[in-house]
Amino acid sequence: GENVEQHPSTLSVQEGDSAVIKCTYSDSASNYFPWYKQELGKRPQLIIDIRSNVGEKKDQRIAVTLNKTAKHFSLHITETQPEDSAVYFCAASIIRDAGGTSYGKLTFGQGTILTVHP
Amino acid sequence: NAGVTQTPKFRILKIGQSMTLQCAQDMNHNYMYWYRQDPGMGLKLIYYSVGAGITDKGEVPNGYNVSRSTTEDFPLRLELAAPSQTSVYFCASRWGQGAYGYTFGSGTRLTVV
Numbered sequence: 358g359e360n361v362e363q364h365p366s367t368l369s370v371q372e373g374d375s376a377v378i379k380c381t382y383s384d385s386a387s388n389y390f391p392w393y394k395q396e397l398g399k400r401p402q403l404i405i406d407i408r409s410n411v412g413e414k415k416d417q418r419i420a421v422t423l424n425k426t427a428k429h430f431s432l433h434i435t436e437t438q439p440e441d442s443a444v445y446f447c448a449a450s451i452i453r454d455a456g457g458t459s460y461g462k463l464t465f466g467q468g469t470i471l472t473v474h475p
Numbered sequence: 476n477a478g479v480t481q482t483p484k485f486r487i488l489k490i491g492q493s494m495t496l497q498c499a500q501d502m503n504h505n506y507m508y509w510y511r512q513d514p515g516m517g518l519k520l521i522y523y524s525v526g527a528g529i530t531d532k533g534e535v536p537n538g539y540n541v542s543r544s545t546t547e548d549f550p551l552r553l554e555l556a557a558p559s560q561t562s563v564y565f566c567a568s569r570w571g572q573g574a575y576g577y578t579f580g581s582g583t584r585l586t587v588v
Contacts, residue, residue: 358534363517389575400519400565400579445583446517452575461506461569462533463577465517 359384361449363466370437371474378469380447381429387449390423390430391463395444404445405432408452437473444468481566481580488556488587496535496551496583498566504578505571507549509533509541511562512582518565524549556587 360383362475370376391406407414407421407430414421418437423430434441448452482497500507505526510518510533520533524543538560540552549568553560563584569584 361517391576400581401577402579403576406576441492448517450575460523460561461575461577462508462520462523463518464534465510468504 359387359451359464361447361464363468363469366467366471367470367472369472369474371390372437372439374437376432376434376437376441376446376471376473378432378471379429379447379448380431380449380466381427382449382464383428383447384451385428386451389450389461390421390454391448391450392419392421392432393446393448393465395468396460399444401446431470434471437471439473439475442471442473444470479566479568479578479580480576481564481583483583484581485584488553488585490556490558493516493552493554494552494556494565494585496564496585498549498551499547500549500568500578501547501558502568502578503546505546506569507543508564509539509549509551509568510563510567511535511560513562515545516519520553521564539576553585558587561585561587566586 363380388409394402394404395401420433424467479500491581508523509521512518539581566580
């Protein structure tokens with residue numbers, strides 16, 4: 358089955374700096390890669406996702422890049438703010454379209470605790 | 476529209492007891508999932524369902540059972556609770572083909588003592 362490795366496990370930055378979190382996956386058939394943000398005691402919230410037919414996607418201060426050949430993808434947060442402090446999870450899934458069966462089971466990385474210091 | 480509702484939010488069980496974690500969604504989503512999250516770890520899939528009457532095992536199904544008699548409800552049953560089942564349990568749902576993002580419930584924090 359799929360295996361997702363996430364690094365680093367903890368990341369500490371100063372407000373305004375950039376933060377980068379990296380994930381690798383093992384199954385070359387995976388084609389959907391979401392990122393979730395989880396604040397303490399709360400449910401995971403989808404912040405951005407990317408499909409394997411694109412190499413990069415941006416949404417304001419957040420971007421995700423994907424390298425299918427190397428089987429890794431990364432989350433980039435620019436101009437970090439204290440409210441960005443949370444645990445971030447990457448995940449991978451196989452989504453089949455065009456009549457295929459799309460179960461959408463996600464395999465998660467272990468998580469990165471991001472702390473943004475004011 | 477309540478989204479995905481989980482009950483209870485907290486529960487303490489004694490070893491060997493049984494309980495059912497409830498999950499309900501009002502979005503008419505076909506796909507539903509149960510994940511567990513151990514402290515400091517990512518989420519691991521327990522069971523999932525692609526529609527009423529259809530369920531299948533995920534990565535860590537031992538000690539659990541599920542049923543899906545309606546589109547809305549996907550309860551998770553723990554039989555003979557063990558300390559290893561101490562975790563936070565999240566239920567999630569999504570529409571299906573072409574819609575990939577999950578909607579998560581608020582979670583159930585379970586402690587087995």
